[in-house]
Amino acid sequence: MRYLFRPPATEAAALLxxxxxxxxxxxxxxxxxxxxxxxxxxHVVRFVAAEGAVFALKEIAEPLARKEYALLGEFVEEGLPAVSVLGICVDRPGDQEAVLVTRYLEYSMSYRHVFSSPRTQYSTSKLLDTMVVLLVRLHLAGVFWGDCSLSNTLFRPDADGLTAYLVDAETVERRPELSPGMRRYDVDLARERVGAELMDLQHGELLSPEIDPVSVAESLPGRYEALWDAVTREEVFQRDEQRYRVAERLQWINELGFDTGEIELRHTPEGVRLRVQTRVAEPGQHRRELFRLTGLEVQENQARRLLNDLRSYRAWLEQDKGAPVPEPVAGHRWMAEVYLPVVQAVPRHLAGRIAPAQLFHEVLEHRWFLSEQAGRDVGTTAALASYLDSELPRTPAELTTPAVLAGGPEPES
Structure with a gap:
């Protein structure tokens, strides 16, 4: 047998x-x-724990295993939303298939979990939009999926929304740029598969009777085209509008969760024509900013929410001190005096049910809800106590990360 593993070596040694x-x-x-x-x-898929982490093992033909190993490695290096690959095992006795090893995506959920859990009240529309964002990101990077489906996607809570990740890359083709025909074909395949998967949920009585699987699936191409147009379309405007219209377009693309590359401006008889090279933003501007100030690595929507709270705290500090407070100082104090006391207050029997950044976001949302009811600001301490008493226990144990279940490290603190 032969093994091919990516770092870190400690994980590979444990798996050997x-x-x-x-x-x-x-x-x-x-x-x-x-x-x-x-x-x-x-395929046959099994899960194991090693060095405090959890890995998915999939038996698959060796050529496909090698292809997927290489592609998933590229995706992670480029910041594309996909599961992280650790290695492959080939030349197993008796002509057995190879085994592909990927890292389990912590706090992620399958689409079946999203619909079957009483706590994860995400709408079908939100699930589909999240999947469309993933598909657009892949297509911008020249990735033809060929098997886009709910089953091949994992979803992670991200503040009030979800983030989607590619799980299976067996059918993927990589090109410098996808033709409109290839993109349409990929979208059509996704529409067919999503429709069938929603019908399966309906048959298992996991789908609300109000949801029509066919109508939902048929809406996917329109959702895709709307997002694709928003991030790639050329715009024409007058010369005296050039400065603010370019800035406006770049800000809009950033708000959709994408970054911009080369910007092309061409003067035509109709006016100035703007073309923007759009690419995946991972990590996004909010993630980078939060990491710079606090060292926290979270998802984009979570980062936006946490940054808002940090800035609010900084403004309070400046008012209290009567003097400006540097950003790094505010970030350090916010971590020590606001964020850590919240995430470290979780009782041991409830630890790990959701990601710490998501928990902090939910405590803030709970504080807003309680304050609305009371007609005054109830404060974070009271909101946290109420949340730990009434909300967090409702989170199913199934959402606990397998690393914690297996006796791995505690959640970040």
């Missing part, structure tokens, strides 16, 4: 002790973790 010579289906259950409500796979 597993019985790779045996078919995954025959592995001792004591070695495995049960991941609730995971998606449907046409």
């Amino acid at each position: 002790t597993l019985p790779w010579e045996q078919p995954l289906a025959e592995w001792d259950p004591e070695l495995l973790l049960e991941v609730p409500q995971r998606g449907i796979s046409r």
